[in-house]
Structures are given as structure tokens and as C-alpha cells.
Amino acid sequence: DAGITQSPRHKVTETGTPVTLRCHQTENHRYMYWYRQDPGHGLRLIHYSYGVKDTDKGEVSDGYSVSRSKTEDFLLTLESATSSQTSVYFCAISESLVTDTQYFGPGTRLTVL
Amino acid sequence: QKEVEQDPGPLSVPEGAIVSLNCTYSNSAFQYFMWYRQYSRKGPELLMYTYSSGNKEDGRFTAQVDKSSKYISLFIRDSQPSDSATYLCAMSADYGQNFVFGPGTRLSVLP
Numbered sequence: 001d002a003g004i005t006q007s008p009r010h011k012v013t014e015t016g017t018p019v020t021l022r023c024h025q026t027e028n029h030r031y032m033y034w035y036r037q038d039p040g041h042g043l044r045l046i047h048y049s050y051g052v053k054d055t056d057k058g059e060v061s062d063g064y065s066v067s068r069s070k071t072e073d074f075l076l077t078l079e080s081a082t083s084s085q086t087s088v089y090f091c092a093i094s095e096s097l098v099t100d101t102q103y104f105g106p107g108t109r110l111t112v113l
Numbered sequence: 114q115k116e117v118e119q120d121p122g123p124l125s126v127p128e129g130a131i132v133s134l135n136c137t138y139s140n141s142a143f144q145y146f147m148w149y150r151q152y153s154r155k156g157p158e159l160l161m162y163t164y165s166s167g168n169k170e171d172g173r174f175t176a177q178v179d180k181s182s183k184y185i186s187l188f189i190r191d192s193q194p195s196d197s198a199t200y201l202c203a204m205s206a207d208y209g210q211n212f213v214f215g216p217g218t219r220l221s222v223l224p
Binding site for chain 2: 041
């Protein structure tokens, strides 16, 4: 998975609790992305980062926030998890902007009860 | 209507068959096209990347883009059981714009 790790790999939590997912890369790529994948919807972009402290919203950003304090780490936070945020979350990286090849991490399976 | 559509499958074929996977889209501005393969419980991995119309071949895989019909295809020749996976198409309108992914087609190649 191109030097990308995600933690945790699985998490079960309750509605209303905060959750933070971590993506860590060893490739020194500038761009990092968070997607969610749901049956029938494919991959949908939540947020992406184009540098340390530089982030922007994607298609489905409501209810999510991100932070990137180091090149190698990109955090996704659900401030107050809801059942609709039950999904598989993928981190991706690329050297240049989105038209370049994106390499995906192994995914985090999140269940919100 | 979704911006990018794929037949969800599952598509089951015998080993050695030629497989055709397809996506249709509604945004005529799309000009960057990708195909990803995703094994169960893994992240997607890039298979093919094409710009604008035409064909591109890589080993057993051929990608075709028909912008006039808003239709892209991925052909797999001599399919193998190891090709069993979900195939996602993705496309973008312009440099700097994020890709839109199709929902994926699940393929099973039976030995």
C-alpha cells in the first residue's frame, strides 16, 4: 500500500462520541486525501490537503474536520459521530494534484452504533 | 441521475474469458479517466490512466474512452481468478479538479 498506514483499522463507537482516524505516509507526498466508501456510492472525497496546515473541503465534508501538522500525518475527526458516518474510510496520497496517480491506504472500518 | 454510473454486478465469467467493464457519465467536460482495482477489504490500486479519447493497452488490460458517447470501457483478456475484484472507474474534468468515482463493478472469474 505504497507506504501508507491507517489507524485504527477497525473501530466501533457510539453515537455522539468524537472519533479521530489517522493516516501516516512515508512517501513524502505533498497531497493527502480522505475518502469514504459506501455501497452504491463508490468513493467520495471528504477533505484533502495540499500541504502542512493547508486543507480544503471535498464532496461530503459536513460533520468532518481534518488537520495536518506534519507532512506525513493527516487526521480525520468526527466531532460527534452519527450512524450515517458508519463507513469504510480510505486515505490516499499523491505527488501532485489530483490528476496524478493516487495511492490508497488499507482503509479503516468504522461502525457508529 | 448520478454523475458516473457502473453496473454493480456481480459479473461472473469463466477463466480465460474476455471481460468488458463499462462506465457511463453525464459531464461532457470529463477528460481524465482512471480504472482502479480493489480486492476485498483492501484499498483501490490504479490499473489504467487515460487522457481524453482513444485506447490504451497494458498487458491483458485495454482502456477505451468514447467521449462522444460519454462511455468508457476496460477490457480484460484471458481473465484469471486473480482478476476477481471490484473495478472502479474515476474521472475528472480538468487539472486540479477532484476525481468522481463510479460505484464499482464486482467481477468473479471462476476457475
